[in-house]
Amino acid sequence: MSKRKHRRTRSKILDRKAGLKPGSLLIPTEAYPPRFFLMSFNEEFFEEIELKSYGELLQRVQAKPEARHWIDIRGYGEQAMLEQLTIDFGLHPLQMEDVINDYQRPKVEEFDDNRLFIITRMLRWSPEFKSLDDVQLSLFTGPNYVLTLQSDYGDCLDPLRERIRIGKGVIRHRPTMYMAYAILDVVLDYYFPVIGEIGIYIEDLEQQVLREPNKSTLSSILDLKSELIKLRRIAWPERDKMVELLRMDEDTIPESLHVYFRDAYDHSVQLVDLIDNHKEMASSLVELYMSTVSNRMNEIMKVLTIISSIFIPLSFIVGLYGMNFSRENPDTGDVLPYNMPELYQPYAYPILLFLMITLITLQLIFFYRKGWFKSF
Structure with a gap:
C-alpha cells in the first residue's frame, strides 16, 4: 500500500503539463464528482444542508448575507464549476491551480480585502499498511464565509461540525476568521494521535529487533523513516504558516484572536519536537538492528569456536594414532625404538578414549x- 501511495504521489507530480498557461485548471482523471455542503449560522439560528448543485449553494449563501457560512466542497471532478467558483468568489486563478494540484506544502497567502488563502494537510495513519495518508485542505476566508475545498469526501472535521450543530463554545458568536482558526486547530489536533500511533509502532519494531531481527524488520524501519521524513516535511511548513498568521495586521487577524493562533502555533512547535524525537528513535532502531545482528553473529561464532576448540585436540590425537607406525619389524621381530608402544598395550583403546573425554571435560x-556459557 505504501509503495502504491508513493507511486500515486509521483504520478500527480508527473501529470503536470509543462508550458500550460499559469492558472490553468488540469483536473485529475481520478477526481471525485463534487459534493456541496453548507453550514449557515449566527447567534440566533443554524442550518446545515447538502446541496445538489453549485448554483443552489451560491443562491443560499447570497440569500443570507447576515449569516456566517461554512461552504464545504469535496471533490474536483467538474472544471466548469471550479472556474465559476473562481469568478463568483473573486479567487485568483493561480490559487485555484494550487487547490487542484493538491500536493502543495502548507502555506498562507493574503489577498484582496484582507482575505486569506490557506493550505493545510490532514493526516491519517494506516495501522494495516503502517503508512501515512495525507489529504490537502484548501481554505479561503471572506467577510461572512469560510470556503474549504478538498479532493476526498472524508476528513477529520466532524468534531468541529458537531460543535457548531449543538452551539457548543463561542464559534457562532465569533467572526469567520475564528472559524478558520478552529478548522486549522482541529487539523493540527489530529496530528497528535497520528504521532502517538507511530510511537507505538516504533516500540513494536524495537521489540521485533530484540526478539527476532530479520530483513523484513529492517525494511519496516527504513519505510518508517521515510514516513517520518514526509511527516516532518508537512509539520515544519505548518509551524511557519502559524508564524505568518501571527505577524499579520490587525485588520486581517483581530488582536482578540491572536491568543488562539498563538496556541495553535505552540501545538505546531510541539508537533515538530515530537516528530524529531521519533526520527531519532527510528535512526537508533537501525543501529540497534545492526548491533543485534552483530551480537547474534558473535554468539554463533562463539559456539563454533567452542566446538572447534574441543575437536581440534581430539583430531590431533586421532590423526597421530592413525599413522600406525608399527612397534616391531615384521621381518626380524626386532623392537623399533621411538615407535608407538601403545599399539600392543593392554586396554590402550579405552585408556585413549578416557583421555579424550577427560580433555573435553577440562x-x-x-x-x-x-x-562463555553465561550468554547462552
Missing part, C-alpha cells in the same frame, strides 16, 4: 570459568 570447565 576444556568445558575452562570455558565455563571464562564465562
Whole structure:
C-alpha cells in the first residue's frame, strides 16, 4: 500500500503539463464528482444542508448575507464549476491551480480585502499498511464565509461540525476568521494521535529487533523513516504558516484572536519536537538492528569456536594414532625404538578414549570459568 501511495504521489507530480498557461485548471482523471455542503449560522439560528448543485449553494449563501457560512466542497471532478467558483468568489486563478494540484506544502497567502488563502494537510495513519495518508485542505476566508475545498469526501472535521450543530463554545458568536482558526486547530489536533500511533509502532519494531531481527524488520524501519521524513516535511511548513498568521495586521487577524493562533502555533512547535524525537528513535532502531545482528553473529561464532576448540585436540590425537607406525619389524621381530608402544598395550583403546573425554571435560570447565556459557 505504501509503495502504491508513493507511486500515486509521483504520478500527480508527473501529470503536470509543462508550458500550460499559469492558472490553468488540469483536473485529475481520478477526481471525485463534487459534493456541496453548507453550514449557515449566527447567534440566533443554524442550518446545515447538502446541496445538489453549485448554483443552489451560491443562491443560499447570497440569500443570507447576515449569516456566517461554512461552504464545504469535496471533490474536483467538474472544471466548469471550479472556474465559476473562481469568478463568483473573486479567487485568483493561480490559487485555484494550487487547490487542484493538491500536493502543495502548507502555506498562507493574503489577498484582496484582507482575505486569506490557506493550505493545510490532514493526516491519517494506516495501522494495516503502517503508512501515512495525507489529504490537502484548501481554505479561503471572506467577510461572512469560510470556503474549504478538498479532493476526498472524508476528513477529520466532524468534531468541529458537531460543535457548531449543538452551539457548543463561542464559534457562532465569533467572526469567520475564528472559524478558520478552529478548522486549522482541529487539523493540527489530529496530528497528535497520528504521532502517538507511530510511537507505538516504533516500540513494536524495537521489540521485533530484540526478539527476532530479520530483513523484513529492517525494511519496516527504513519505510518508517521515510514516513517520518514526509511527516516532518508537512509539520515544519505548518509551524511557519502559524508564524505568518501571527505577524499579520490587525485588520486581517483581530488582536482578540491572536491568543488562539498563538496556541495553535505552540501545538505546531510541539508537533515538530515530537516528530524529531521519533526520527531519532527510528535512526537508533537501525543501529540497534545492526548491533543485534552483530551480537547474534558473535554468539554463533562463539559456539563454533567452542566446538572447534574441543575437536581440534581430539583430531590431533586421532590423526597421530592413525599413522600406525608399527612397534616391531615384521621381518626380524626386532623392537623399533621411538615407535608407538601403545599399539600392543593392554586396554590402550579405552585408556585413549578416557583421555579424550577427560580433555573435553577440562576444556568445558575452562570455558565455563571464562564465562562463555553465561550468554547462552
